[in-house]
Amino acid sequence: MKKQALSVFYMFLITLFFASLVSAVKVLSEGKIQLNEAIKQQRIILRVLQIPVNDKAPDESVIRLFDMRVKAIEGGQKTLYVGYEEDGQTVQGYAFPVGGSGLWGPIEAMVGIDPQATKILGLAFYGHSETPGLGGRITERWFTDQFTGLPLRPIEGDQNIFYLKPEGTAEASNELDAITGATITSSSVEAFLNKELDNFLRNLWGQIERTK
Amino acid sequence: MDYINPVTLFFAAVFTNNILLTNFLGLCPFLSMSRQKRSAVGMGAAVVFVMACTTALNNLVHYKVLVPLGLEHFRYIVFIVVIAAFVQLVEMTVERFFPALYFVMGIFLPLITVNCAIFGASLFMVIRKYDFVQSLAYGAGSGLGWMLAIVAISAIREKLEKTAKLPRGLEGPAITLIITGLLALAFLAFSGMIRVQ
Amino acid sequence: MPGPASKKEVFLTGLWKDNPVLRQVLGICSTLAVTNLMVNTLVMDAGLIFTVCMSSLTVSLLRKYTPMRIRMMVQTLIIASYVIIVDIMIKAYLPDISEALGPYVALIITNCIIMGRAEAFARHNPPLASFIDGLGMSLGYSLVLIAIALVREPLGFGTLLGFRVMPEGFVQWTVMIMAPGAFLTLGIMAWVWKYFWPQKEEKKG
Numbered sequence: 001m002k003k004q005a006l007s008v009f010y011m012f013l014i015t016l017f018f019a020s021l022v023s024a025v026k027v028l029s030e031g032k033i034q035l036n037e038a039i040k041q042q043r044i045i046l047r048v049l050q051i052p053v054n055d056k057a058p059d060e061s062v063i064r065l066f067d068m069r070v071k072a073i074e075g076g077q078k079t080l081y082v083g084y085e086e087d088g089q090t091v092q093g094y095a096f097p098v099g100g101s102g103l104w105g106p107i108e109a110m111v112g113i114d115p116q117a118t119k120i121l122g123l124a125f126y127g128h129s130e131t132p133g134l135g136g137r138i139t140e141r142w143f144t145d146q147f148t149g150l151p152l153r154p155i156e157g158d159q160n161i162f163y164l165k166p167e168g169t170a171e172a173s174n175e176l177d178a179i180t181g182a183t184i185t186s187s188s189v190e191a192f193l194n195k196e197l198d199n200f201l202r203n204l205w206g207q208i209e210r211t212k
Numbered sequence: 213m214d215y216i217n218p219v220t221l222f223f224a225a226v227f228t229n230n231i232l233l234t235n236f237l238g239l240c241p242f243l244s245m246s247r248q249k250r251s252a253v254g255m256g257a258a259v260v261f262v263m264a265c266t267t268a269l270n271n272l273v274h275y276k277v278l279v280p281l282g283l284e285h286f287r288y289i290v291f292i293v294v295i296a297a298f299v300q301l302v303e304m305t306v307e308r309f310f311p312a313l314y315f316v317m318g319i320f321l322p323l324i325t326v327n328c329a330i331f332g333a334s335l336f337m338v339i340r341k342y343d344f345v346q347s348l349a350y351g352a353g354s355g356l357g358w359m360l361a362i363v364a365i366s367a368i369r370e371k372l373e374k375t376a377k378l379p380r381g382l383e384g385p386a387i388t389l390i391i392t393g394l395l396a397l398a399f400l401a402f403s404g405m406i407r408v409q
Numbered sequence: 410m411p412g413p414a415s416k417k418e419v420f421l422t423g424l425w426k427d428n429p430v431l432r433q434v435l436g437i438c439s440t441l442a443v444t445n446l447m448v449n450t451l452v453m454d455a456g457l458i459f460t461v462c463m464s465s466l467t468v469s470l471l472r473k474y475t476p477m478r479i480r481m482m483v484q485t486l487i488i489a490s491y492v493i494i495v496d497i498m499i500k501a502y503l504p505d506i507s508e509a510l511g512p513y514v515a516l517i518i519t520n521c522i523i524m525g526r527a528e529a530f531a532r533h534n535p536p537l538a539s540f541i542d543g544l545g546m547s548l549g550y551s552l553v554l555i556a557i558a559l560v561r562e563p564l565g566f567g568t569l570l571g572f573r574v575m576p577e578g579f580v581q582w583t584v585m586i587m588a589p590g591a592f593l594t595l596g597i598m599a600w601v602w603k604y605f606w607p608q609k610e611e612k613k614g
Contacts, residue, residue: 007478007479011479011483014486015486018486018490021490025494025497026285026497029500029501036500101215101216103229104224105339105340129340131228131229131234181400184228234588236437236439236441236588236591238438239438239441240438240521285493288489288492288515288518289489292489326524329438331515332438332519335515335516336512381603385596386596386603390593390597390600392596393588393592393593393596396587397584
């Protein structure tokens with residue numbers, strides 16, 4: 001009996017010690033981790049608004065650039081980011097988050113559009129759980145750069161804003177290359193991105209125009 | 213945001229994103245247990261059951277206990293404890309009430325606790341933010357995929373042992389890994405199989 | 410247990426003679442996945458070395474006090490704690506790499522090597538020897554992974570640590586980026602290893 005009690009006590013002590021150690025480390029690094037998240041988001045927003053930021057730029061310069069050129073407007077469900085040109089007055093573009101389901105989990109992306117909502121300025125993915133090397137390639141520049149310059153208009157009938165076609169077969173101006181070997185991820189992205197863009201043009205854009 | 217169909221998840225976990233052939237998890241017991249078909253099937257069955265249940269269980273524990281209390285950073289420890297406890301419980305139950313079943317798969321249960329695939333499945337479940345039903349589907353599918361891989365390899369190895377004389381150095385882990393690589397290559401062919409909507 | 414080996418012997422055994430991956434094919438699960446990029450491999454290796462050494466050290470320090478019956482639980486707790494700390498550190502200071510590594514850092518906990526060393530060595534030996542044993546084993550393990558990454562990244566991406574190493578016209582071997590490439594590379598390495606250095610006795614691995 002005594003031996004058992006001793007074991008339990010020992011276990012309790014050890015657990016307490018290590019749990020405290022882990023908690024201490026967590027608390028100490030929490031600030032840094034949140035900062036990393038925020039900066040990552042800021043970099044993405046700057047990128048899709050075509051505001052150049054060096055990948056190797058230190059965090060402070062990213063924060064300064066963001067504060068100077070972007071303003072965030074909370075809109076209930078979504079946050080709208082307004083990007084300004086260097087004069088700080090003229091609107092360079094708008095950015096907003098979009099999301100949908102991929103094959104393995106939610107995919108999150110940021111879309112940047114020009115001030116008249118006629119075309120896409122940039123697209124970047126910042127969250128996904130797709131297969132590395134296959135679906136995971138949606139984050140690669142060659143894929144997202146395709147979207148820059150894509151004309152925007154609401155979905156008419158069954159005419160999507162854009163289509164993802166097998167690599168090498170894209171012909172029309174609204175056909176882009178899908179990712180070879182990542183059929184489901186590609187079709188998921190096509191599906192939710194079209195829907196989100198259409199949704200934005202029909203609903204949110206009207207509100208933005210009215211407040212201009 | 214659209215909800216991913218658990219059935220799609222299930223099939224994808226078995227074929228296109230096989231937890232062993234794509235995510236490399238569960239290799240240790242895989243390499244040691246795959247010499248004979250019989251042990252492979254037994255181990256596989258145990259893995260399917262444990263993986264399905266613990267992934268679903270850990271989903272509940274994570275979202276109903278850890279998150280509300282703000283203790284997510286302890287989830288690694290908690291998951292392992294849950295898995296170990298669950299396996300212990302199952303072993304005791306099966307040994308007591310289903311002796312025939314114990315003979316087939318029960319002896320593999322202690323080995324399962326160190327199967328990284330089981331722990332890995334729970335980890336992926338958290339990263340991908342599955343709900344309870346999705347966790348169950350994903351756990352079951354992953355387990356089944358693992359079982360599929362190990363049974364296939366064991367069948368090949370059994371045949372190989374009987375018929376082939378391997379060049380020096382290939383016996384054991386080397387040939388198993390190479391066969392696994394070829395099998396993984398073959399499974400890549402499944403990636404076009406599953407269609408969503 | 411054989412008589413106390415010199416520190417150097419202990420170290421070299423883990424590094425070469427009894428190399429955990431190639432000889433005993435232990436614990437490859439967690440790390441094989443990240444070997445398609447050298448930088449990820451290096452970070453993972455660093456995490457692993459830290460965990461193995463600290464765990465072995467801690468287990469050895471506590472070996473006279475830990476009751477026999479609960480030693481596995483205690484070992485698991487120790488290992489898990491160090492891994493969580495490594496995971497948090499990587500998330501805080503190397504966020505991009507943390508995302509690329511995903512759940513594989515956490516899987517160090519279930520890595521058979523750490524538990525294996527705790528059980529086989531650290532439990533019976535003084536702290537310094539245990540630390541060195543852990544160091545030798547984890548370095549040996551890391552070397553193999555680096556070797557694999559040396560094959561996978563150049564052939565699969567055409568780069569090494571981000572620097573282009575393949576000529577311009579090189580067509581990527583996509584298979585190397587994905588799972589089959591890792592299996593085949595490791596398999597061939599294990600083959601070569603065994604061919605040139607066959608096991609002398611039936612060393613239990």
